[in-house]
Amino acid sequence: MAAEHHPATPRSDGPGWEVDRPAEDEISEATRVFATAINIPLNDLLDTERDHPVNEPDRFLVVRDGGRIVGTTNSHPFSLTVPGGPRPAAGVTGVGVLPTHRRRGILTALLREQLADLRRRGENLAILWASEGGIYGRYGYGRAFRQHTYSVSRAHAALRPDAPRDPSLTLELAEPADVLPDLDLLHRAAQAERPGGFPREGNWWKLRLWMLSRPRPDTSDLRAVLVRDAGGHPVGSALHRVTTGYGEGGLPTGTVSVREVNALTPAARTALYEYLFDTDLTVETEVVGLPEDDPLPALLADPAQAVRRGGVSLWLRLVDVPAALAERTYAHPLDTVIEVADRHAPWNAGRWHLKTDGEHTRVEAATTAPDLSLDAAHLGSAYLGRGPVTTHVDAGTAVEHTPGAAARLDTALYTPRAPRCDTGF
Numbered sequence: 001m002a003a004e005h006h007p008a009t010p011r012s013d014g015p016g017w018e019v020d021r022p023a024e025d026e027i028s029e030a031t032r033v034f035a036t037a038i039n040i041p042l043n044d045l046l047d048t049e050r051d052h053p054v055n056e057p058d059r060f061l062v063v064r065d066g067g068r069i070v071g072t073t074n075s076h077p078f079s080l081t082v083p084g085g086p087r088p089a090a091g092v093t094g095v096g097v098l099p100t101h102r103r104r105g106i107l108t109a110l111l112r113e114q115l116a117d118l119r120r121r122g123e124n125l126a127i128l129w130a131s132e133g134g135i136y137g138r139y140g141y142g143r144a145f146r147q148h149t150y151s152v153s154r155a156h157a158a159l160r161p162d163a164p165r166d167p168s169l170t171l172e173l174a175e176p177a178d179v180l181p182d183l184d185l186l187h188r189a190a191q192a193e194r195p196g197g198f199p200r201e202g203n204w205w206k207l208r209l210w211m212l213s214r215p216r217p218d219t220s221d222l223r224a225v226l227v228r229d230a231g232g233h234p235v236g237s238a239l240h241r242v243t244t245g246y247g248e249g250g251l252p253t254g255t256v257s258v259r260e261v262n263a264l265t266p267a268a269r270t271a272l273y274e275y276l277f278d279t280d281l282t283v284e285t286e287v288v289g290l291p292e293d294d295p296l297p298a299l300l301a302d303p304a305q306a307v308r309r310g311g312v313s314l315w316l317r318l319v320d321v322p323a324a325l326a327e328r329t330y331a332h333p334l335d336t337v338i339e340v341a342d343r344h345a346p347w348n349a350g351r352w353h354l355k356t357d358g359e360h361t362r363v364e365a366a367t368t369a370p371d372l373s374l375d376a377a378h379l380g381s382a383y384l385g386r387g388p389v390t391t392h393v394d395a396g397t398a399v400e401h402t403p404g405a406a407a408r409l410d411t412a413l414y415t416p417r418a419p420r421c422d423t424g425f
């Protein structure tokens with residue numbers, strides 16, 4: 001490793017660091033820098049990359065000091081579901097600066113250059129899973145939504161008597177890799193239904209299964225459970241593992257850990273939950289990665305007994321504000337002028353006239369007085385329809401010049417289904 005630490009006047013405004021692409025034989029060094037920054041074993045990352053090459057080397061960016069790589073960022077091209085359909089988006093990842101070089105502006109330089117690079121690629125949106133919530137807001141990323149985990153004790157796992165049940169459905173337990181086409185079909189259907197996610201093209205399924213299957217003490221292998229209709233077609237799927245434990249008196253204390261539930265019909269969802277909530281030798285089922293409005297609590301006979309915890313958040317950035325606003329659809333017609341502040345993507349800064357009938361949208365530079373002044377990050381959190389701009393107006397960090405302008409924008413941006421993304425990257 002041995003990049004030297006040159007103490008310098010702290011600065012985080014970016015200029016001064018040259019951002020470059022790593023040569024092909026430097027990719028493993030860049031990977032090592034990221035592993036060091038994020039405190040994970042290098043072997044974990046190398047295994048992932050060797051066996052599941054999702055990386056496109058020309059999307060890596062690095063900063064060097066004295067010829068050695070000291071900071072990295074990377075991104076993957078995704079087809080992100082937004083209101084109106086799938087759109088090209090960058091999944092930003094691999095962000096790391098060596099502990100010896102922090103707080104000297106390296107991240108700022110990397111993310112500024114990355115934004116310009118993504119714009120050149122025509123990716124008008126960028127998303128990321130943040131390691132810490134305090135990092136990305138200053139770069140124009142807004143928290144678009146949060147995942148939720150439900151813990152349901154076996155004692156209170158009964159579903160409502162009127163939950164739809166279809167006796168013609170059958171359950172099948174399988175190795176995930178053996179039923180990949182069925183899992184993929186159900187996953188694609190679920191992605192199309194809600195904004196915020198993307199289908200797993202290329203090696204993304206392999207990577208996902210590898211991540212979920214990593215050995216854990218006292219834990220079963222990853223299992224897939226499929227629901228099939230009378231014709232044998234898959235209509236529901238879940239991925240899960242079971243952790244074994246024995247408490248006082250040798251009584252079982254196991255937990256079912258569910259990582260993905262996809263159902264084409266309400267009856268398939270009922271069948272999945274009734275199966276997952278009633279596993280021998282367990283006392284609890286934990287369902288990870290659910291959207292804010294998941295039907296699970298509406299199915300439970302006693303929803304107050306289920307414990308909901310907030311999980312990780314997905315952050316979103318409009319790389320090109322006018323293009324991104326024009327490429328989604330809207331729940332209501334809107335005619336408004338917004339003034340956008342954007343320190344790190346100056347092409348977005350200024351006034352934009354947004355006019356839409358819901359389906360067709362024009363966004364053009366404006367000279368008239370704005371109805372609303374906000375930061376690019378506020379648009380990032382609002383873009384998928386569940387991060388109201390009115391909240392920022394109430395907080396005093398966005399300014400409404402025309403009464404009701406923020407509420408009208410929120411109404412137009414609203415999406416009836418809350419966003420979900422179930423792939424780590």
Ligand SMILES: CC(=O)SCCNC(=O)CCNC(=O)[C@H](O)C(C)(C)COP(=O)(O)OP(=O)(O)OC[C@H]1O[C@@H](n2cnc3c(N)ncnc32)[C@H](O)[C@@H]1OP(=O)(O)O
Pocket residue numbers: 011012013037038092093094095096097098101102103104105106107108109128129130131132134135138
């Ligand atoms: C999408 C992903 O990959 S998430 C993974 C992110 N990586 C990590 O968490 C690994 C561990 N951390 C690191 O590698 C580094 O500390 C980084 C990448 C978070 C920051 O890199 P640095 O080069 O130190 O950031 P830089 O000097 O450009 O700081 C820019 C600004 O962000 C602030 N900042 C940096 N890190 C943090 C943090 N963790 N929390 C809050 N603020 C932060 C700085 O104070 C500075 O603020 P200012 O603009 O008001 O002066």
